[in-house]
Amino acid sequence: MTKSFAALLLAAVPLPLLAQVGDVRRIDMGRVTQLRDGALRDDLAYAITEGLTTEVGQRAAGTPAEARARDWAVRRLRALGFANVRVDPFTMPVWVRGAESADIVAPYPQKLVIAALGNSASTPPGGISGEVIGFSSVEALRAARPEQVRGRIVYITHAMPKTQDGSGYGVFGAPRRQGPTVASQKGAAAIVIRSIGTDWHRNPHTGVMSFADGARPIPAGALSNPDADQLERILARAQGPVTMRLTLLSQQLANQPSGNVIAEVPGRDRQAAPVLVACHLDSWDQGTGAIDDAAGCGIVTAAAKRIMDAGRPLRPIRIVWFGAEEVGLFGGLDYRAKYGKQPHHAIAESDFGADRIWKVDSRLGPDRKAEAEALRQALQPLGIVPGSLEEADGSDIGPLLEDGLPGVGLNQDGTRYFDLHHTPDDTLDKVDPVQMRQNVAAWTATLAVLSGGIEPRARGRRR
């Protein structure tokens, strides 16, 4: 039923048609189309991305830069006319990067380019020296005898490919996520990994990791891919031990301030559960966080603004620019603690760059198939493939999805995402404004469907 129903809806374009089925009955699909296609001319998403990355730049979680970013966000969201713009504060532990270097001492003295991983232990100021022992995978490290590893600097490589859906990140991210704990448990002095990334530039990919209970924290860093290649060549041809001097300075601060920035488009139905659209405000510390995730904030905010300017949706739209995502989803967990028990009509997040959306997943439940199908049909003209009806994902909203809240996943093309992810190279020039507009169009259509139908405001209200 749902397919032909939705086809009927779209066939009616541009004539308005009131849906006759279930939850989507108030939705004028002609209006959805109009809003969607109008958003292909959007310039707000890019302007937000440019403004945040230029006027604040990097905004590492729990730092003064993230606080400036919250101030910037509140000013911008208020200026755009959103309601109830506010900060939900929380505190968190903060890891702060210091000086870092990795030098091959023998047999071929030279500098390699390295970045510490988040939560790395600090070396002494003068660094540590040790023999490097290389492994092809975390499994190979697990299989090593402790005496092979003890006191040495472990190196782990991997062969992460570019994938459209970013699925390489899960499997090939193991050296970062599990490697430090395994190395520590075997008595390693430190661990150095090949960057979890798919590019060939001298910019290492940082990222968070944590030591499993009982594992003593050790220094942990990532080499850029060309430097990882270099170390592997050196390990392969050295006749004797390969010695590295590694300096990774950092400090840990307790109870630093962070917060979620929240704004709303009020709904006509004051009792209705909100549609939550999310992104994260914090970034890693070396780039300006353009694709991760200023772009996401620009995209969802521009879409919500288009709905707000078109009239009043049935349900409220809640925009959340989450704080402290990169280092442990602190913002998402704070939101869950405060609002996770309240009903949400749907939740969705944009946090995978700004390249085009290629697939829509949703998990709205068995009684909302018509709504899911209307969403698929509304997105198809943007070149978006219908995906699962049983899945949704998102980083900050992950805990809420785990709790069972209904969600939508607008999947961006991640082919080049891991070229840039968590590197100094995550800068504004990497955002393609044309692809970004397709994102805004998709989110606008999604909000037009999920928000339950938009009615023009009375003239007096629009001033």
Add this chain to the structure above:
Amino acid sequence: MTKSFAALLLAAVPLPLLAQVGDVRRIDMGRVTQLRDGALRDDLAYAITEGLTTEVGQRAAGTPAEARARDWAVRRLRALGFANVRVDPFTMPVWVRGAESADIVAPYPQKLVIAALGNSASTPPGGISGEVIGFSSVEALRAARPEQVRGRIVYITHAMPKTQDGSGYGVFGAPRRQGPTVASQKGAAAIVIRSIGTDWHRNPHTGVMSFADGARPIPAGALSNPDADQLERILARAQGPVTMRLTLLSQQLANQPSGNVIAEVPGRDRQAAPVLVACHLDSWDQGTGAIDDAAGCGIVTAAAKRIMDAGRPLRPIRIVWFGAEEVGLFGGLDYRAKYGKQPHHAIAESDFGADRIWKVDSRLGPDRKAEAEALRQALQPLGIVPGSLEEADGSDIGPLLEDGLPGVGLNQDGTRYFDLHHTPDDTLDKVDPVQMRQNVAAWTATLAVLSGGIEPRARGRRR
């Protein structure tokens, strides 16, 4: 005449044909073809490039790393069987990079990524602070009133495009070459330029500059292109002054050792003038100098080795891996001083990466048109366009060409060269082995023609 003559030569392939005209009469063009095409399977050029960049890495002119590179080169060239392998030493002043940083202090505090230019003055250890004033070109800076510039930090941008022939580097390199002197003459505290490069990564392009007579040296650095964009956005939107804190530490050392590494393939005619094939051994200090210029050394050496292995050329081939090219052609000038008055049959250099050769120029003189034409015909099957008969170029050999020595120019595709040039990103992974082999084939054919014909060695000699 020459065209049909050379066509005849090639038409005779694979049958050997002794040329009947002028200087090329001893050349067996069938043999040239055979040697050329055999070189498309070469792996020596890549092995040399890999070895030098892995076992030595960066090798800045006049430093201990360049000395290690000379030792490496002598060992490798001797092991390959070349004759008269030696170092021609000289001394030179050396500029050594120290710590460097550029921070926007106001209105939007953030770090930019910068690299000092070679011969930059050093700031005090704590850096200097100043207001940034931006210019669209060196001409715009020249037109500025001194009171606009005095005591400020000058910024100059440009719009360098990618070009196949690298011609953008001349025009758009002006901010680096002339900007520091002009800024100093107008009383600027320092100068910061957009990197002379065509990429979009956070790796600044360094390079040498010098202050014209009478201009006081000032600190001079290059921002990466994304950081230059960022500074331009900040300058465009700031309501008040844009303040930068700039730290560019460096030191100047007098009389440091450098040298040219020379090797030879002996000729049958002991009186014959040599064919000189060149590259440079030194690199900038942040990458491993793979495309600039380990690849060039690999290419010309592999080609010479192929000639040597094929038999004895009429004329000697002289291979020179020049020292200290990047910082002022010290090696080329030393060679000219020592050997510039001696006759050379032809001189040529590979110093523009490892991408395919697309055009051959030559300047062999009016009495050697047949030789030039034979060279063109030998290269055409490799997809190499015949270029000028009145031009040749090369960096280290530039002074010799200015003196009027006959030369050949095998022009590499430079479209992506200035993405990598003088950055940390100049690493081995940027070398395409397939395109590199086309280079070796072209140089092998070139040497087969220029060396005047190869005779098989007596069996006893080949051991």
